[in-house]
Amino acid sequence: MSSTEKEQMYDLLKKLFPICRSITGEGVRETLKIIKEYIPIKIHEVPSGKKVFDWTVPKEWNIKDAYVKDDKGNKIIDFKENNLHVVGYSTPIDKKIDLSELEKHLHSLPEQPDAIPYVTSYYKERWGFCIQHSKREKLKKGKYHVFIDSELKDGSLSYGEIIIPGKSEKEIFLSANICHPSLANNELSGPVVATFLTKWIQSKPRKYTYRIVFIPETIGSITYLSKNLNLMKKNVIAGFNITCIGDDRLYSYLPSKKGDTLSDRAALNVLNFKHPGFMKYSYLDRGSDERQYNSPGVDLPVTSIMRSKYGEYPEYHTSLDNLDFVSPEGLYGGYDILKECINLIENNSKYKIKCLCEPQLGKRGLYPTLSTKSSGKQVRDMMNFIAYADGTRDLIEISDTINVPVWELYEIIEKLKKVDLLD
Amino acid sequence: MSSTEKEQMYDLLKKLFPICRSITGEGVRETLKIIKEYIPIKIHEVPSGKKVFDWTVPKEWNIKDAYVKDDKGNKIIDFKENNLHVVGYSTPIDKKIDLSELEKHLHSLPEQPDAIPYVTSYYKERWGFCIQHSKREKLKKGKYHVFIDSELKDGSLSYGEIIIPGKSEKEIFLSANICHPSLANNELSGPVVATFLTKWIQSKPRKYTYRIVFIPETIGSITYLSKNLNLMKKNVIAGFNITCIGDDRLYSYLPSKKGDTLSDRAALNVLNFKHPGFMKYSYLDRGSDERQYNSPGVDLPVTSIMRSKYGEYPEYHTSLDNLDFVSPEGLYGGYDILKECINLIENNSKYKIKCLCEPQLGKRGLYPTLSTKSSGKQVRDMMNFIAYADGTRDLIEISDTINVPVWELYEIIEKLKKVDLLD
């Protein structure tokens, strides 16, 4: 089952990888349509020019083809080979120019000569190509034909949304980006894991309502907040921005601005037990949509659990962040942590033992009948849970205090409820 | 005087050592009767079958004799030699059995081959013998005569109690156990030190009322709480569970569940100055009656100051925890720390200096008249006490902050009161 899930996640990622996404346009729509084959998201369109807080929804960008040909007609850069070759939101061009002129529009990474960098220019109109530095260094003087068949026009910004109602109107919020072209860890791992989390959340009735969105970064989250902020401020009790969650290197955590919200407490508890060597970043290291969710006046309790964090691995924002950089196991590891966090938030309550003093567990078959030098340790976890189940501490605090993973406490809680010792 | 106290304590411990105590029965009564020769405790009896919170007072257990004889009639295990040889609460038996059958009822410690382990079975009826592992290994095949002349019958649970009224109805609570057979540090040191603390408390009028109990562990504290909880919750401001307080190895501290009660603050302050190398345990390491006193809904501020803590020394719960393991000095060290804690709680107040700015100590003969390079340090402690005597900090906080033991501050307070500078 979970092996199947791993592979299904990786398959979805492979399917989405070749599409040329940006913050608007057909690539985003195609991506949302494929996700809709897995979960019933609703696709929203917000028109270009719409004011969203301090921003304006930009023109829609689409691209059909792009290349640079040398004077012999050889395509030395070809968008169809890799969509990172074109600067995102490039304006159209069809012109023969000198190498010196071309150079002004080229982007490459001298320190990573075989990687194509990922570059965008959403809010200033320009055109450009991204190229391996090793290739760039071999370009000879002469004429080049630069061709970009793109279009910048009034259109709309697209995003996907699904609301899964629970018993409570209080919400857990999940957000993933669908605006990067062929980049695997940052960011296709995000919508892929979010899609499978959605399937899992839908698989049984839940205590909380779930709000899950698939949006372009920054302008998407700002647009979404401008439409939903009041309701979200009222209802969202925890949230996770899901990005960079598909590689095999390590686990990372980036706190909310407040740092001690329910999301933070759940994330730290689960990571501490599952992956105690995880990397703990500061809110100062933020860089994705948690910037908007935690901004002054918005102040939603949104944190990030990641594998290798954006900006912190060499492959980041280059063509090396590809299908080899992520793996079924990598994706599943991230998915698993987020499932445990959601499980924990669903189960988190203030438990209270029903009797005064320690209960007599022996008469209920929960305690050894023979007291020897070591027998006291055998039921230690249960006794520790009971000692702190005083109605003032929630499950996270008890687990942190007695140093027992919550998944082991779920069993203890079941046993104690069964013998009517717990509310 | 204190040398006499040391020896008197050790003498009492020696007197109580041979008695076969359990959680009920004649051994407990005999123990309480001897303690009553020192201090006027009242002895209470609670009948078997009485419901106490989640528990029931068990049948009373008494034992006259027990042994195992080999087929030649040699006593190879003899209760009269050491009362640890019989599993506590063993049912009567008188039967000849094979070695293979006997083995099922034997308890020994392979890693401590010369020690008799201490084993009980209070809440399930069974019988058994405890034996040195070295002896057990030499048992030969054949018939054995097992004989236990014990009785399990409706009777009562016995405990001792003394209330020493003070000026205030607010109480300091002391609790010691009297349910272990011939075991010295855990636990006869407890009732012995508690007895001498009681004598000392009685020796002069006190600010607080003292509630001191001598009870069997667990069922005794639960029984006592079931009768006195409301009053204790109203009045008890500090409490100490007194156990494992008679050996010479180290000092230990186990906090209350809350960790910052008056008992904790006093214990930490005194131990920090008297025995800075003391061992600090967590509430998760608890194991004696502080479990009941700190349980949810009971929540009394009870902490433990010990020498070598139960479960943490190899001799624990074996015949090696004997009269050699404890000493007059060991007992006196524990007694002394508890006296200082009680002294501190009796003297703890929020002091307030009477004048604004620093007082002129010089005109009162409390300050050197010549100001030289070093004279400032000589009255530093007094000046520091004054600096923090602002009516918001109690003595413990001032002592902790200025790093001066409270017993040195008592003198300073006397001096300042004498010159009318302190309220």
Next chain:
Amino acid sequence: MSSTEKEQMYDLLKKLFPICRSITGEGVRETLKIIKEYIPIKIHEVPSGKKVFDWTVPKEWNIKDAYVKDDKGNKIIDFKENNLHVVGYSTPIDKKIDLSELEKHLHSLPEQPDAIPYVTSYYKERWGFCIQHSKREKLKKGKYHVFIDSELKDGSLSYGEIIIPGKSEKEIFLSANICHPSLANNELSGPVVATFLTKWIQSKPRKYTYRIVFIPETIGSITYLSKNLNLMKKNVIAGFNITCIGDDRLYSYLPSKKGDTLSDRAALNVLNFKHPGFMKYSYLDRGSDERQYNSPGVDLPVTSIMRSKYGEYPEYHTSLDNLDFVSPEGLYGGYDILKECINLIENNSKYKIKCLCEPQLGKRGLYPTLSTKSSGKQVRDMMNFIAYADGTRDLIEISDTINVPVWELYEIIEKLKKVDLLD
């Protein structure tokens, strides 16, 4: 300009150095008169015998000459060579005595044989001389003529004060001592730096009112508080005791008693960025007038920023604390830190960004238009300021949190105000 200030400060110190100051008398008046040539202080006189809290203003002490002559008439100790030679507040004497009698009135430092110690006896009448230990050891048996032409009489205690009104009646309080004779770091550096701070404060309109005093230590601050306490308790929001601020060794910080006042927060913030290796003392290490300002019931938020702290450098309270021990650069370093602290307190507010979500800095020319792998870091400081500018955190907290010096934030604040993003 600042080079001029350095030299001007050192020149003022040199001018004040030879004067024989004490807690009262003509030396203090002469000192205040020279300071008055720089800044318009008002000079107050409080008569001897006046009760000030627990103290009484002492008699006024003046001295014209003093020496010890050997039997050949050679001056072996001469007050006119160094005013430290006479114990402060010495009573007059004119007498021939034996060496053995003279020895009872001599003070020297065996471990610093070439230094003259600084000794006073304000509150008990006595006379004495201070001498280099090396010289003392060479004194031969015989008669000595001891001569002190001093006078202890009813007079007054003098102090200087200047109030510089600001927009708010809330006050920043600065205090410096003017009671030590020829001692440079402790303490002439104090009134010198305070004088130049006053000039700088006067140089432009200020938000806060400034109360600056030049007073004798202890009796001066007590006297001043006895006259001004109610107003100061109402208005003073921050204060600095300015002493030991002229040498080149290190920077030091001594907290207020509370430890987290506005003065403490400003001092720690500025020192952390300017001189991260600064020495952090405890309030237990106090020794100057912060003792009075922080005393119970007074409780003003007064802290100290120093260079080498009193009592912590070998030259302290000896003739080695002279014009060579301080320097123009040393004085300027201390002056500069205090200016930055005052700047910070003047600018400290709770800022609030005007829009929801991150503002679009790009359209205002504050953000790079091309998003590349590294461009995110370039405007990081501004984005971090915005992230925390939520109206609940003051500038100090934001600076501490995002680890950016306040002087860099002043620029950012200006930019954001210019584009109307900040209140």
